[in-house]
Amino acid sequence: MKFLNPPGWRPAKGYANGVLATGRMVFVGGQVGWTADQRFETGDLVGQCEQALRNIVDVLAEAGAGPEHVVRLTWYVIDKREYLARQSDLGEAYRRVMGRHFPAMTMVQVSALVEDEALVEIEATAVLGQ
Numbered sequence: 001m002k003f004l005n006p007p008g009w010r011p012a013k014g015y016a017n018g019v020l021a022t023g024r025m026v027f028v029g030g031q032v033g034w035t036a037d038q039r040f041e042t043g044d045l046v047g048q049c050e051q052a053l054r055n056i057v058d059v060l061a062e063a064g065a066g067p068e069h070v071v072r073l074t075w076y077v078i079d080k081r082e083y084l085a086r087q088s089d090l091g092e093a094y095r096r097v098m099g100r101h102f103p104a105m106t107m108v109q110v111s112a113l114v115e116d117e118a119l120v121e122i123e124a125t126a127v128l129g130q
Helices: 045-062 080-085 087-098
Strands: 002-004 018-020 024-032 070-077 104-109 120-128
Touching (some): 045 087, 070 080, 080 087
């Protein structure tokens, strides 16, 4: 896996501009911040993000993968302002689950998610080496 940052570009902080990878691909559908039994234990954005990331790690484990194999994350949040205001807390939660692995990431604000209690939904793509 190679992280891509074109010459002359300022380095990305907390994500990669691009990732070059070869191998088997794992696609993880959007995960919300509920537990394995589909219960939301918190109405807090950071708590839901951490749980959604844990859910992604659990799905990856089924393919023999871990956070280090993730090449892309797409975050869908319903409140961009809260997401931006809580960056420090979100970063800590992210590192607790994903470590210091920062793949290509996109964050999109949406008007709602399918699960009414969900504040975030995160999807992932991972690549396992050949």
